[in-house]
Amino acid sequence: MTGTAATADAHTPAASPPLPPPGPPDARGPWHYLWWIIVSQRRRVLTGAFWSIVWMAGLIAAPYLLSRAVDDGLRAGDPGALLLWASALAAAVVLNAATSIMRHRTMTFVRMDASLRTMRAVARHAARLGSALSRRLTSGELAAVQVLDTVRIAQILTMTGPGVGAVLAYCGVAALLLTVSPLLAVVAGVGVPLLALAVGPLLRGMHARQAEYRRQEGALTTLAADIVTGLRVLCGIGGKERFLTRYRERSASLLRQGYRVGAATSWFEAVNLCLPLVFLAAVTWIAARLAAAGEITPGEVVAVYGYVAALVYPVFFLATAARDLAQGYASLERVARLLSTEPPARGGGRAPCPDGPAWLEDPATGTRIPPGSMTALVSVTPGEAAAVARRLGHHEDSDALWGGAPMRDMDLGPLRDRVLLSDDEDYLFPGPLREVVAVHGDRTDEEVTRALRTAGALDVVSATPHGLDSTVEARGRNLSGGQRQRVRLARAVLADPEVLLLVEPTSAVDAHTEALVADRLREARRGRTTVVVGTSPLLLARADRVVLLSAGRAVAAGTHGELVRERSDYRALVLRGTDEGIPG
Secondary structure (H helix, E strand, O other), X not given: OHHHHHHHHHHOOOOOOOOOOOOOOOOOOHHHHHHHHHHHOHHHHHHHHHHHHHHXXXXXXXXXXXXXXXXXXXXXXXXXXXXXXXXHHHHHHHHHHHHHHHHHHHHHHHHHHHHHHHHHHHHHHHHHHHHHHHHHOOHHHHHHHHHHHHHHHHHHHHHHOHHHHHHHHHHHHHHHHHHHOHHHHHHHHHHHHHHHHHHHHHHHHHHHHHHHHHHHHHHHHHHHHHHHHOHHHHHHHOOHHHHHHHHHHHHHHHHHHHHHHHHHHHHHHHHHHHHHHHHHHHHHHHHHHHHHOOOOOHHHHHHHHHHHHHHHHHHHHHHHHHHHHHXXXXXXXXXXXXXXXXXXXXXXXXXXXXXXXXXXXEOOOOXXXXXOOEEEEEXXXXXXXXXXXXXXXXXXXXXXXXXXXXXHHEOHHHHHHHEEEEOOOOOXXXXXXXXXXXOOOOOOHHXXXXXXXXXXXXXXXXXXXXXXXXXXOHHHOOOOHXXXXXXXXXXXXXXXXXEEEXXXXXXXXXXXXXXXXXXHHHHHOOOOEEEEEOOOHHHHOOOOEEEEXXXXXXXXXXXXXXHHHHOHHHHHHHOOOOOOOOOO
């Protein structure tokens, strides 16, 4: 067995070393980002341009060799010259075939490198954005970037190979035609720019329709992702058909826009293929007239036809490069916009955190959180209290203080260990329920069960056949909305941070469960700093202190009962006009 294993190891190829980081991308704009992709693989791009130039030169050389075979061999009646030029022509064809393979191979590597480089740059930046990503970019836009935009951006790089070769081939053909006939050189020199001008309006129309199509496509992808994520809830509240109707309407609109894009593209392709052939026929007719007048030889007629036929390839590649650029520009804009999005500043200083429990302060609103107590934040404006919680958790750059010192100056590692923000958008990783709750894997089943009980989530254990070993899918897709919320709360409680900030922790549960959770949470967090964001009277009544926020400021603080008695705006916000009794 030992010998067999050794033999297997000897023949097992070594693991490929990881690819080096792509380096910081230049996201100042679409053109800067495109230039960064080109410069990042400059050697390969130059190699692709070299093979493309050689291939185009071979296309132009073939008509020249054929014309010499006609004039020096056939017309002159010289078999030796005919054999010589025919052999040279055959060798040129074989060499050009090999060159074409090298060109295509190199350009494939160029496009793949550009695609993977963009994917890695986007993935790395998405990791940098962290939780801020979902607030700045929709899931549909991100999916479009990774699936569609990377391919379209990579396709643009075709212009760095065949595109460069096409420009030089055009110049070479013009020079060769000048040696044959100045008239033909002028016709070719003027005709090709006219071909480009003819497809210009079609390109502009196609670009505008492509941009609108990309916008609608991203919105539809976002809607589809939202429907799939909330399908269980939609079925429960009877909203599935309504959202399905919306999706069908937007899908039909996207289909109509796709037809418009297809129409513009088909016209572009038709003109792109037809005009070079018309141009070839016109030049050939002029060459035939010149030959009939005795101004050029039959061999030169053959050469002219071959030159102009070869010129069809440069024209085609230039038009294709323009089309790829028009289609990919929207992708360049989207990627550059994503990569230019800066994550919120989250410290990175080296100042120590407070030695023990300390006051939390948000100078922007005047909110102060005493240590070792349970404080509730209530805001008249939706989202204002949650924003305060994010600042106190240092998930946004702010002037928030902990123990009188700026949180932005503190070492982020210890800060994250001691201050935890949990909201209803936190990601649930797939795996056994035990590991989903105890993410560090260092807690016993008894501790996990106790945290689930505090969060009122024991029904998740009892409702699954394997208890704590039951599998939770990514984002908790196999759980109800209330179960996902309570599992998130259990995970936060089990982490047992010194400061726990909870945003709407019980908004998806019934009143009975909410009352149980509020009592158990208060007991589990006794002596620790807990901040709860919400307007539920059941939670507020159990808080040691409630802070009322209005117009961006903390306007009142006290117990729930005191604020109910003293503040009419608080009563209107929390009791919502009901006849509930005022707690003592």
